[in-house]
Amino acid sequence: MIELGLADGSLIDELMELTAQSIGHLEIQEHFNIIKEIGRGKYGKVLLVTHRFRGTPMALKVMPKASTKLQGFLREYCISLHLSCHPCIVGLFGIAFQSKEHYCFAQELVIGRDLFAVIQPKVGIPESSVKRCVLQISSALEFIHSHGLVHRDVKPENILLLDSQCCQVKLADFGLAQKRGTIIRFVAGTLPYMAPELCAVALLDHQKEVTAAPLSIEPSLDTWAFGVVIFCILTGYFPWERCMGSDSFYQEFADWCTMEKEAYAEEDIPPLWRRFTPEALEMFGKLLALDSIKRSTVGAVKAYMEIDWLKKENGNQLQRTGQGKIHSTGRGADPLCRASVHTGEVSAAERLFRWTCEITKSLETSKVTVCLCHSPLNKKKTKKEISVGIKNVVLLHNQD
Ligand SMILES: Nc1ncnc2c1ncn2[C@@H]1O[C@H](COP(=O)(O)OP(=O)(O)OP(=O)(O)O)[C@@H](O)[C@H]1O
Numbered sequence: 358m359i360e361l362g363l364a365d366g367s368l369i370d371e372l373m374e375l376t377a378q379s380i381g382h383l384e385i386q387e388h389f390n391i392i393k394e395i396g397r398g399k400y401g402k403v404l405l406v407t408h409r410f411r412g413t414p415m416a417l418k419v420m421p422k423a424s425t426k427l428q429g430f431l432r433e434y435c436i437s438l439h440l441s442c443h444p445c446i447v448g449l450f451g452i453a454f455q456s457k458e459h460y461c462f463a464q465e466l467v468i469g470r471d472l473f474a475v476i477q478p479k480v481g482i483p484e485s486s487v488k489r490c491v492l493q494i495s496s497a498l499e500f501i502h503s504h505g506l507v508h509r510d511v512k513p514e515n516i517l518l519l520d521s522q523c524c525q526v527k528l529a530d531f532g533l534a535q536k537r538g539t540i541i542r543f544v545a546g547t548l549p550y551m552a553p554e555l556c557a558v559a560l561l562d563h564q565k566e567v568t569a570a571p572l573s574i575e576p577s578l579d580t581w582a583f584g585v586v587i588f589c590i591l592t593g594y595f596p597w598e599r600c601m602g603s604d605s606f607y608q609e610f611a612d613w614c615t616m617e618k619e620a621y622a623e624e625d626i627p628p629l630w631r632r633f634t635p636e637a638l639e640m641f642g643k644l645l646a647l648d649s650i651k652r653s654t655v656g657a658v659k660a661y662m663e664i665d666w667l668k669k670e671n672g673n674q675l676q677r678t679g680q681g682k683i684h685s686t687g688r689g690a691d692p693l694c695r696a697s698v699h700t701g702e703v704s705a706a707e708r709l710f711r712w713t714c715e716i717t718k719s720l721e722t723s724k725v726t727v728c729l730c731h732s733p734l735n736k737k738k739t740k741k742e743i744s745v746g747i748k749n750v751v752l753l754h755n756q757d
Pocket residue numbers: 395396397398399400401402403416418447464465466467468470471510514515517529530532
């Protein structure tokens with residue numbers, strides 16, 4: 358593999374400058390046949406296209422100019438291009454352009470789905486698939502970190518699969534990637550994958566400024582997110598909604614982490630975590646160390662590949678019986694859903710309840726049928742009745 362640039366990410370600035378000078382104008386349809394949309398995220402959409410003359414299929418990432426800064430687009434494109442030679446990182450064709458309304462770049466088409474799409478909510482995916490995926494993503498992240506860069510958006514939606522058993526996976530979406538050591542003062546809202554030190558600089562609803570000191574972007578942010586992703590794909594649940602004291606699931610975990618490890622008994626382990634073997638708990642303890650300085654590197658997972666992560670006897674039973682405060686709509690850990698930024702201090706269940714009440718008040722009918730957007734897993738919709746004290750509301754709540 359050809360080594361490009363220094364390990365401090367300095368080549369990126371040069372690449373961005375050169376690309377800014379050479380980026381051409383063209384309209385998508387003049388050069389590509391658009392087959393269909395294959396994905397959509399917060400910042401743009403991804404189109405399956407074929408090149409009009411050569412017929413090559415590609416995944417074209419298209420970002421509206423109205424909501425995308427040119428510098429942001431250049432950074433995403435140049436970082437992706439810089440890293441795309443790794444076998445577990447999505448490949449690039451070196452094609453970037455702007456149309457009247459969009460900035461675009463062409464990526465290798467990954468024909469499978471993303472990792473999120475194969476996770477069975479409340480169940481996860483088989484441990485053997487998890488381990489294959491974990492090994493490949495740790496290698497991709499080590500590569501990124503060795504180039505002085507941090508991905509900053511490690512989540513199942515950004516892990517693309519060539520097959521549903523995770524034999525070959527690729528990390529994508531460098532839209533938030535930055536050079537190590539970049540200082541940020543705040544982020545808007547929180548995600549379940551965000552480390553405690555990142556949540557500390559999150560601006561929530563109605564907040565105008567954060568009180569925490571500015572944060573240096575470090576690879577330890579990816580290590581934390583990677584730990585959360587492993588939890589999610591092994592269980593089909595988020596471990597918490599956000600790393601803040603107001604989230605009881607996070608607080609329970611944080612309290613347990615600060616206990617003397619020699620002294621704790623089985624019942625001291627937070628219920629959600631009791632399904633894991635002691636070795637897996639040790640691994641999570643390293644990836645999810647509350648203090649970012651003490652957090653391991655992503656490569657720490659390699660030492661745990663030959664060991665069972667889920668307890669054999671009751672790992673799955675735990676999920677079926679709902680032991681450990683796991684509920685789909687009550688006060689409990691959220692079953693996995695495509696993570697959207699949480700900006701308030703309100704739990705998912707509370708949001709759902711308030712939202713339902715608002716609809717019921719605004720519509721003077723005896724029955725309202727609503728399709729809840731909180732969990733966009735539309736495989737199987739289940740009707741859910743929630744009494745809101747005014748009238749009956751029939752909720753089509755995606756429970757799978
Ligand atoms: N190269 C690709 N091949 C196939 N599908 C892709 C490819 N790149 C992205 N996708 C699909 O498109 C979705 C959105 O792409 P991407 O994550 O790059 O967009 P985004 O707007 O930056 O998303 P986010 O909300 O995570 O920031 C992905 O979750 C994935 O399902």
